[in-house]
Amino acid sequence: MRWWVTLMLCAFLTAPASERKVFPYSWDEHDFPNGLRLITIPTDYPNVVALYIVVQAGSRNEVEPGKSGFAHLFEHMMFRGTRNYPPEKYEAVLKAAGASSNAYTTDDHTAYHTTFSKEDLETILAMEADRFQNLEYSRDVFRTEALAVLGEYNKNSSDPANKLEEVLRDTAFDRHTYKHTTMGFLKDILQMPEHYEYSRLFFERYYRPEYTTIILAGDIEPAKAKELVSRYWGSWKRGSFRPEIPAEPPANGPRSNHIAWPTPTLPWVVVAFRGPAYSDEEPDHAALDLIAYLGFSETSELYQKLVIREQRVDILEAENLRRVDPYLFCVWARIKKEEDVASVRDEILATLARFAAEPVEPQRLERVKRHLRYRFALSLRDSEAVAAAAARYVALRRTPATIDRLFALYEQLTPATILAVARKYFVDAGRTVITLAGGGSQ
Amino acid sequence: MTWSTAMLVLLACAAEAQPRLLTLPSRSPLVSFRIVFLTGAASDPAGKEGTAWLTAAMLAQGGSRQMSYQQILEVFFPMAVTVSSQVDKEMTVFSATTHQDNLEEFYRIFRSMLLEPGWREEDLTRLRDDAVNFLRVTLRGNNDEELGKEVLYNEIYAGHPYGHHNVGVVSALQKLRMEDLREFYRRHYTQANLIIGLAGGYPEGFAEKVRKDFSVLPAGPATALKLPEPRPLRGRRVTLVQKETRSVAISIGFPISVRRGHPDYPALLVAQSWFGQHRMSGGRLFQRMRELRGLNYGDYAYIEYFPRGMFQFEPDPNLARRQQIFQIWIRPVEPENAHFALRLALYEMDRLVRRGLSRDEFERTRQFLSKYVNLLTRTKSAELGYAIDSLFYRIPDYNSYVKQALARLRVEEVNRAIRRHLRTTDLHIVAVAKDCERLRARLLSDEPSPIRYNAPRPKEILEEDKIVERWKLGLKPEDVRIIPAEKIFE
Numbered sequence: 001m002r003w004w005v006t007l008m009l010c011a012f013l014t015a016p017a018s019e020r021k022v023f024p025y026s027w028d029e030h031d032f033p034n035g036l037r038l039i040t041i042p043t044d045y046p047n048v049v050a051l052y053i054v055v056q057a058g059s060r061n062e063v064e065p066g067k068s069g070f071a072h073l074f075e076h077m078m079f080r081g082t083r084n085y086p087p088e089k090y091e092a093v094l095k096a097a098g099a100s101s102n103a104y105t106t107d108d109h110t111a112y113h114t115t116f117s118k119e120d121l122e123t124i125l126a127m128e129a130d131r132f133q134n135l136e137y138s139r140d141v142f143r144t145e146a147l148a149v150l151g152e153y154n155k156n157s158s159d160p161a162n163k164l165e166e167v168l169r170d171t172a173f174d175r176h177t178y179k180h181t182t183m184g185f186l187k188d189i190l191q192m193p194e195h196y197e198y199s200r201l202f203f204e205r206y207y208r209p210e211y212t213t214i215i216l217a218g219d220i221e222p223a224k225a226k227e228l229v230s231r232y233w234g235s236w237k238r239g240s241f242r243p244e245i246p247a248e249p250p251a252n253g254p255r256s257n258h259i260a261w262p263t264p265t266l267p268w269v270v271v272a273f274r275g276p277a278y279s280d281e282e283p284d285h286a287a288l289d290l291i292a293y294l295g296f297s298e299t300s301e302l303y304q305k306l307v308i309r310e311q312r313v314d315i316l317e318a319e320n321l322r323r324v325d326p327y328l329f330c331v332w333a334r335i336k337k338e339e340d341v342a343s344v345r346d347e348i349l350a351t352l353a354r355f356a357a358e359p360v361e362p363q364r365l366e367r368v369k370r371h372l373r374y375r376f377a378l379s380l381r382d383s384e385a386v387a388a389a390a391a392r393y394v395a396l397r398r399t400p401a402t403i404d405r406l407f408a409l410y411e412q413l414t415p416a417t418i419l420a421v422a423r424k425y426f427v428d429a430g431r432t433v434i435t436l437a438g439g440g441s442q
Numbered sequence: 443m444t445w446s447t448a449m450l451v452l453l454a455c456a457a458e459a460q461p462r463l464l465t466l467p468s469r470s471p472l473v474s475f476r477i478v479f480l481t482g483a484a485s486d487p488a489g490k491e492g493t494a495w496l497t498a499a500m501l502a503q504g505g506s507r508q509m510s511y512q513q514i515l516e517v518f519f520p521m522a523v524t525v526s527s528q529v530d531k532e533m534t535v536f537s538a539t540t541h542q543d544n545l546e547e548f549y550r551i552f553r554s555m556l557l558e559p560g561w562r563e564e565d566l567t568r569l570r571d572d573a574v575n576f577l578r579v580t581l582r583g584n585n586d587e588e589l590g591k592e593v594l595y596n597e598i599y600a601g602h603p604y605g606h607h608n609v610g611v612v613s614a615l616q617k618l619r620m621e622d623l624r625e626f627y628r629r630h631y632t633q634a635n636l637i638i639g640l641a642g643g644y645p646e647g648f649a650e651k652v653r654k655d656f657s658v659l660p661a662g663p664a665t666a667l668k669l670p671e672p673r674p675l676r677g678r679r680v681t682l683v684q685k686e687t688r689s690v691a692i693s694i695g696f697p698i699s700v701r702r703g704h705p706d707y708p709a710l711l712v713a714q715s716w717f718g719q720h721r722m723s724g725g726r727l728f729q730r731m732r733e734l735r736g737l738n739y740g741d742y743a744y745i746e747y748f749p750r751g752m753f754q755f756e757p758d759p760n761l762a763r764r765q766q767i768f769q770i771w772i773r774p775v776e777p778e779n780a781h782f783a784l785r786l787a788l789y790e791m792d793r794l795v796r797r798g799l800s801r802d803e804f805e806r807t808r809q810f811l812s813k814y815v816n817l818l819t820r821t822k823s824a825e826l827g828y829a830i831d832s833l834f835y836r837i838p839d840y841n842s843y844v845k846q847a848l849a850r851l852r853v854e855e856v857n858r859a860i861r862r863h864l865r866t867t868d869l870h871i872v873a874v875a876k877d878c879e880r881l882r883a884r885l886l887s888d889e890p891s892p893i894r895y896n897a898p899r900p901k902e903i904l905e906e907d908k909i910v911e912r913w914k915l916g917l918k919p920e921d922v923r924i925i926p927a928e929k930i931f932e
Binding site for chain 2: 116148
């Protein structure tokens with residue numbers, strides 16, 4: 001490890017809260033005239049470079065009815081080649097570079113990532129620039145790839161957690177596109193082969209420099225990286241499309257739903273409340289992050305009771321996803337016996353109600369803040385992990401600076417803020433409860 | 443780390459009867475531990491399958507003599523550190539990574555977890571439940587692909603020490619008593635079985651202190667495990683796992699004598715990578731099955747055990763085994779295409795065995811692997827894990843071993859190794875499906891199984907399909923067995 005990184009990593013835990021840098025790398029940000037942004041993060045890990053190309057469009061952008069799952073299908077299409085790099089040549093270049101390459105899609109963004117040896121930087125950047133600007137695929141190839149997406153749905157379909165998420169979103173939302181999962185509704189997936197034109201439209205709209213940020217982390221020279229990106233990505237044309245994402249009307253719950261699972265499985269309950277969008281300025285979302293750990297992590301009272309002492313639950317976790325628009329604060333529990341489902345649901349609700357009734361102990365709050373700092377530090381174990389972590393935040397605010405702003409915000413949160421935020425969000429109108437029970441016998 | 447230093451450590455320890463110690467010091471603020479015992483599920487006593495798994499779980503997720511599990515979690519929480527255990531057939535590893543700020547406090551507790559276990563009944567009850575729920579619900583109920591892969595191993599190794607899942611067998615887990623675990627701990631958690639791995643920014647003298655602390659374990663003996671050859675497979679055998687599911691997950695495999703250190707390992711690594719490199723789109727199977735025909739989400743090949751492949755791109759280290767299988771993983775296909783997909787995979791395998799790799803295919807795959815191997819060890823913890831595995835296999839550090847062997851390798855050797863070790867008969871097929879009776883009838887009939895496309899296909903593909911759809915499996919009724927999912931792992 002280079003000395004300056006080591007020093008920074010060591011210093012961040014001992015420095016006064018206001019000066020702490022949780023993202024320890026010295027990074028650079030550059031905007032090109034066409035709207036493309038490049039973020040370079042030199043690390044001390046030798047030889048390897050991790051490239052993340054973040055497009056700020058995901059299943060949230062699927063505003064037309066019947067088109068759920070399209071951002072994800074489009075991610076698949078991006079591997080179908082261009083005139084200069086047909087798929088075989090694309091593969092051959094990756095192979096020659098010994099590269100590991102993949103992509104993922106979420107609600108708000110799609111990321112294409114490749115990890116490779118530093119000497120292949122120019123080759124990879126040139127090839128990626130080509131597919132982002134000149135992607136070409138036939139109707140037949142599109143129809144075939146739509147089947148691979150169905151295959152992906154199929155391989156996920158034996159896990160009830162996927163079904164729970166599908167039903168939770170569909171129940172909790174009426175208008176916003178968070179109503180559907182990134183995978184999409186099965187009925188839409190089955191129709192995908194028919195929508196070639198829409199796939200081209202999706203590309204025209206969102207695969208544009210102003211939606212895209214390139215992250216390069218690892219053994220790199222920022223000036224050289226900037227020159228290469230300018231050379232290969234500089235002529236990419238800016239677009240003009242701005243989607244109108246339907247706003248979700250005010251909450252009018254409580255709502256609930258039940259899933260009868262066809263095979264034997266353990267029952268689940270998901271308790272969700274409408275929550276705020278991600279913010280590194282307003283305290284609401286950050287406060288709910290802390291509540292997730294205070295209320296439901298391994299050392300929380302409820303986890304100790306249900307999982308360790310009474311052993312009625314084997315999975316308990318809270319989820320407060322960082323999203324561009326208001327999403328949900330969720331608590332998931334897998335319960336060992338069907339007859340305990342109602343009481344576990346009530347225990348979860350009572351735990352959340354307590355956050356809205358009385359302030360948390362300041363020491364407990366400090367322990368959670370410390371946990372989050374170390375957790376983030378431990379996650380930065382190689383260049384790929386550094387780029388991956390940065391990408392998740394770049395998807396929200398287009399800069400890694402939001403990481404330090406978020407952690408600074410955590411430091412400012414007091415028991416009084418936690419109380420106020422819990423009172424604001426843990427209300428009956430915003431509540432959705434989903435249960436799932438298996439069929440057959442064990 | 444280099445081969446020579448690793449060996450020096452090994453030899454020096456053997457002479458002094460001390461625990462073996464592997465260190466990869468660096469200036470990182472993180473410190474990674476890998477504490478490995480050369481024992482595992484293959485040493486489960488008969489009728490007590492799950493002992494190795496539960497013993498490790500009691501250490502990693504149970505209390506120590508001084509502290510309850512609850513108290514341990516309390517102390518670990520602000521450090522954001524977790525101790526995890528992984529049990530394979532011949533290897534058990536306890537791993538953790540901590541920030542150097544917390545090293546002293548973490549290590550004090552970590553040491554007591556492994557050296558002074560608490561053996562509390564309430565921990566056993568909870569962890570036994572976890573084991574049973576993992577087998578019945580997480581694996582059997584909710585993950586058809588991993589289920590198919592694990593059933594394939596159980597079938598190939600039936601009646602062999604590898605013949606049950608690493609987590610155990612439900613009926614045996616339910617009967618295990620604390621004394622069984624303590625006995626396993628006494629017999630197998632010995633210095634002779636121990637390799638201590640340490641990487642990152644730990645202070646001077648720390649590694650020696652760890653070695654000294656772990657010297658309180660009994661000196662020996664090392665686990666003596668007799669491994670018979672797996673029962674020879676004759677023809678093609680099929681196990682159909684019956685469960686309510688949308689699609690059909692397929693795994694195909696047979697034992698191979700090749701493992702790291704075997705003269706044909708580098709050659710077979712090249713063949714496997716060309717044919718089906720894990721989660722990469724360049725492999726032959728992926729191209730022919732998914733890209734050209736849209737059959738499913740992906741298709742891959744393996745020469746080493748690789749659990750949890752649907753969740754990760756690189757294999758976990760410390761799954762070293764003396765015996766391995768060759769395996770094809772066909773991700774779930776639509777039920778009407780299951781017969782065709784199986785035939786296509788075997789057709790491609792047949793083509794591989796008959797034709798081998800061209801010089802160009804060989805060169806490109808060799809170039810890929812020579813660089814890709816760096817990515818496998820890009821974290822300190824992974825580098826440490828691979829170094830420990832290299833001790834097990836008695837090879838130099840993995841990266842040098844692979845790169846040097848690839849540099850010398852010739853395409854003729856690869857094709858010879860393919861012919862020597864790979865085949866399309868004497869193998870086992872597992873499919874997880876809803877309508878197993880119908881699938882069985884179709885497989886036995888050997889009738890053509892044409893595939894219907896939703897878009898025109900090139901002539902070359904359609905002509906090849908004509909051959910694939912008639913590819914004879916030659917199964918007899920006694921070769922195809924149907925098992926209800928509920929009976930598996932019980």
